[in-house]
Amino acid sequence: MVKITVTAVGGRRLPLAPGLPVTLEIAGKTTEVATVGDVKAAFAVKYPQFYASRQKLTLKGDKKALKDEATLASAGLTDGTELEIKDLGPQISWKTVFLIEYVGPLIIHPLMYYLPRVFYGGPVQHSLLQRYVFLMVILHFLKREYETLFVHRFSHGTMPFNFVFRNSAHYHILGGLLLAYSVYSPTYSATSPYIQGTVRDDPRFLWAYTAVWLFAELSNLKTHAILRDLRPAGTTKRAIPYGYGFDFVSCPNYTFEILGWTVISLMTGSYSAWFFNIAGALTMINWAFKKHRNYKKEFGKEYPKRKAIFPFIL
Known part of the structure; x- marks a missing residue:
C-alpha cells in the first residue's frame, strides 16, 4: 500500500x-x-x-x-x-469542442446563402462563383466533422470548458459570419460588374481552382488518416510519420489546409477570405514549429531531415 x-x-x-x-x-x-x-x-x-x-x-x-x-x-x-x-x-472533451467549432459555419453559411433578404435587404442572384464557394465551404466543414468523429485520435481527452468560446470564435466569426457575409453578398452576384464578363464567371477558371481545392482536401484527409494509424486507439503513443507529404514536412496536414483556403481566397479575392486564411495559416505555422521541435526532441537523430510546414522553405 x-x-x-x-x-x-x-x-x-x-x-x-x-x-x-x-x-x-x-x-x-x-x-x-x-x-x-x-x-x-x-x-x-x-x-x-x-x-x-x-x-x-x-x-x-x-x-x-x-x-x-x-x-x-x-x-x-x-x-x-x-x-x-x-x-x-470544468472540462470538455476535445471531440466535443471540435464538433462545436465546425458546426458554426455549417449553420451560418446556409442561412446567408438561402436567406439573402434577411442579411442584404433584397434578393441575390447567385453567380457560379458563389455556388462553387458555398459547396466548397460546406464540404470542407462536413469533412472536418467526419474526421472528428471517425478519424482523429486525441492525445488529450479534455480541455477547460471556457476554451470552447475562444476556439470557436475563429470558425464562427471569421470563417462563418465574416466570410459568408462577404462572399454571398451582391458584390459577388451574377449581375455584379465584379463578376460579369470576368474570369470569375468562367467555368474553366472555376473548375481549375476547384480541382486544386479538391486535391488539397483529399490530401489533408489522407495525412490525417496516416497520423491516426500511428496511434493505436486508447493510447497516446507517438511515432515518426512517413509518406504522402511527411517526407518533405512534419505537418503536411497544415500545408494542405492552407492550400485549400488559399484557393478560395484567390477565387473570390474577398478580404474576409484572405483574413480568415491568413489568421488560420499563422496559427498553423506556429503549431507546426512546435510539433517539429517536439519530434526532433523526442526522436533525436532518428528523425529525418524535413521542414516544418512548407517544403524546402519553412
Whole structure:
C-alpha cells in the first residue's frame, strides 16, 4: 500500500475539495507500480466532483504537470510524499469542442446563402462563383466533422470548458459570419460588374481552382488518416510519420489546409477570405514549429531531415 499526501497549490482553498491536505491510500500497489493516474482516481473517489481530467498534480514547488501514466517511483515519489493539486476548472472533451467549432459555419453559411433578404435587404442572384464557394465551404466543414468523429485520435481527452468560446470564435466569426457575409453578398452576384464578363464567371477558371481545392482536401484527409494509424486507439503513443507529404514536412496536414483556403481566397479575392486564411495559416505555422521541435526532441537523430510546414522553405 502507498500513501500520498495531496495539498492545494500555494495552500489555496479549493471549494470542491474542502479539508486539504488529505492523505490518500493506494492499496495493493508499490511506488514502482502505482501511477499518477492512480492518485488522481483515489482523489476523485474522495471528491467526486473533482474528476481526474480536472486535476493537475505536480511535485511540491514545481509547475510541471505529472503525466498520468508515470509511475510514482519514476516521478521521484516515495511513500508519504506530498503532491500539490490545481483545479483546472470544468472540462470538455476535445471531440466535443471540435464538433462545436465546425458546426458554426455549417449553420451560418446556409442561412446567408438561402436567406439573402434577411442579411442584404433584397434578393441575390447567385453567380457560379458563389455556388462553387458555398459547396466548397460546406464540404470542407462536413469533412472536418467526419474526421472528428471517425478519424482523429486525441492525445488529450479534455480541455477547460471556457476554451470552447475562444476556439470557436475563429470558425464562427471569421470563417462563418465574416466570410459568408462577404462572399454571398451582391458584390459577388451574377449581375455584379465584379463578376460579369470576368474570369470569375468562367467555368474553366472555376473548375481549375476547384480541382486544386479538391486535391488539397483529399490530401489533408489522407495525412490525417496516416497520423491516426500511428496511434493505436486508447493510447497516446507517438511515432515518426512517413509518406504522402511527411517526407518533405512534419505537418503536411497544415500545408494542405492552407492550400485549400488559399484557393478560395484567390477565387473570390474577398478580404474576409484572405483574413480568415491568413489568421488560420499563422496559427498553423506556429503549431507546426512546435510539433517539429517536439519530434526532433523526442526522436533525436532518428528523425529525418524535413521542414516544418512548407517544403524546402519553412
